Amino acid sequence: MNMKKLTFIIWGFIIKIGMLYLFLAPGQAFQNENRKPNVIIIYTDDQGTIDANCFGAKDLYTPNIDELAETGVRFTQFYAAAPVCSPSRAALLTGKTPLAAGLPGNASSQKGGKGLPAEQVTIAEKLKEHxxxxxxxxxWHLGYTPETMPNGQGFDYSFGHMGGCIDNYSHFFYWNGPNKHDLWENSEEVWMDGExxxxxxxxxxxxxxxxxxxTSFFLYYAINLPHYPLQGxxxxxxxxxxxxxxRDKYAAAVSTVDERIGELLAKLESLHLRDNTIIIFQSDHGHSVEDRTFGGGGSSGIYRGAKFSLFEGGIRVPAIISYPTALPQKVVRDQLCVNVDWFPTILDLADISYKEDTYEGKSIKNVITENTPTAHDVFWWYSGKDRWAVRKGDWKLLKNPRDPTQKTAIAESDSLFLVNILDHPRELENSAQQYPEKVKELQKEYNAWYAKQK
Known part of the structure; x- marks a missing residue:
């Protein structure tokens, strides 16, 4: 074959490859652009209100949480719908307050224990439909029966522990006896001793x-630290x-979590998925001061309270959303938002239709993108029949409040505790006697909401 003919063949091959690129690559690009965004929710456990560098902690090393804030929107007034584990998770996954979702208290950590009712539609089930x-x-900590474990609640894949906490090496539940192994993969018990x-x-x-x-995916990444045992x-x-x-043990746990978040971000980058992935980061509620966590370690900053409390330190949590290709970056939002809002917000961002009255949560897409006012005129927290809180505007009323941090004593006259969060974010002084009409107004708001839950 002469050189002229060989050159002609080579150029013909190059042209064909070029034509394939022109016709197929745009189609591939179009397909990728129209693929629904991936969604990852990173849910940490017992992480305090300010316990990341970007939220105010000066003694913690959290570069990966900080990176999410740099590439997204950080919230300063974000709340969990409950001050304890299971109800907070139920609220996240259903878009409803825990009472409406049917799990107002912690689920059992023992096999056979009931949890989030199977008839509740989780965000996993909704996204799976699409x-x-x-x-x-x-x-997990949302039920320990086949229908209430993850595979029964809309998750195609599951790996983790079903109860409230495990030792990170033996994977045994040590809260109380008898000690029980608790590690599962797709509803099958698995043994990975020492890992x-x-x-x-x-x-x-x-x-x-x-x-x-x-394919489009949803990952609920429920990290079990800095909850006890503090095994950084x-x-x-x-x-x-x-x-x-x-603080040393708690800090080691927080930075261990942050490092694993970094591994996740690096994997997204290596797979070229970061640009099409919504990442939500949040703690489930405030830090613990239980004996099992050496009496503390976490911080709520200026705020009163901790885990189990409806004071700010128990329910105001670090929260971030990062989706660089579609949402603002390096932005802070101060509006009141709640974890029940993530469900409808994700649906909005994924362009999935829904009935707004299905959820007590409200889409905060416009808060994120346009800095609009809070989506909640009123919000309610239920932590038992005689322990609750309601927030309307800047006013907050607590019924029979508790403060595990014991910043100040709670008097008998504090059974109804009123505070203006904007003026007095530390919640150290009760304004109920000074503003009795405001107390009545907020009581009425709570009672009207509670009556609807029956």
């Missing part, structure tokens, strides 16, 4: 991304060795 592959990695649960979660989460990179890695215990106890 072509999403759904996964859960980490803590560090934080690493197992990271590996499973990254494998989930790898296996579903070509040697690296971070060494890093914080000069810090006072118990």
């Amino acid at each position: 072509g999403y592959f759904t996964g859960h990695v980490g803590k 560090y649960f934080q690493d197992l979660m990271s590996d499973k989460a990254n494998s989930f991304l790898e296996q579903n990179k070509d 890695t040697d690296k971070w215990r060494e890093h914080y060795k000069d810090m006072e106890s118990p």
Whole structure:
């Protein structure tokens, strides 16, 4: 074959490849552009109100949480719908207050224990209807029966523990006896003795991304730290060795979590998925001061209260949303928002239709993108028949409040505790006697809401 003919053949091949690129690549690009965004919710456990560098902590190293804030929207007045684990998670996954969702208190950590009612529609079920592959990695604590475990609540894949907490190495539930093993993958008990649960979660989460990179996916990544036991890695215990106890143990747990978040972000980048992935980061409620966590370690900053409390320190949580291709970056929003809002907000961002009255949560898409006022004129917290709170505007009324941090004593006259959050964010002084009409107004708001839940 002469050179002229060979050159002609080569150029013909190059032209054909070019034509294929012109006709197929745009089609591929069009397909990718119209693929619904992936969604990842990173839900940490017992992380305090200000416990990340970007939320005000000066003694913690959290570069990956900070990176989410740099590439997204950080909230300063974001709330969990409950001050304890299970109700907060039920609210997140249903878009309803825990009372409306049917799980106002913690679910059992024992096999056979009931949890979130199976008839409730979770965000996993809703997204699955629209072509999403759904996964859960980490803590569950929303039921320990086949119909209430993750695979029965809309998750195609699940790996983690069903109860409230486990030892990160043996994977046994140690809260009370008898000690029971608690590690599951797709409703099957699995034994991985001695393997560090934080690493197992990271590996499973990254494998989930790898296996579903070509389809829209939803991952509920429920990290079980800095909840007790405070088992950060040697690296971070060494890093914080000069810090006072118990902050040192808590800090090591927080930075261990942050490092695993970094692994997830790196995997998204390597798979070229970051631009089409909505990442939501939030703590489930305030930090713990229980004996099991050495009496503290976390911080609510200026705010009163902690886990189990309806004071700000128990329910005001760190929260971020990052979706760089569609949402603002390096932005702070001060409006009142609640974790029940994530469900309808995700549906809005994914262009999935829904009936607004299905949820007590409100889409905060416009708050995020246009800085509109809060979507909630009123919001309510139920923590038992005789312990609740209601917020209307800047006014907040608490019934029989509790303060595990004991910043000040709670008197008998504080059974109804009124505060203007804007003027007195520390919640140290009760204004109920000064504004009796405001107390009546907020009581009426709460009673009207509570009557609808029966």
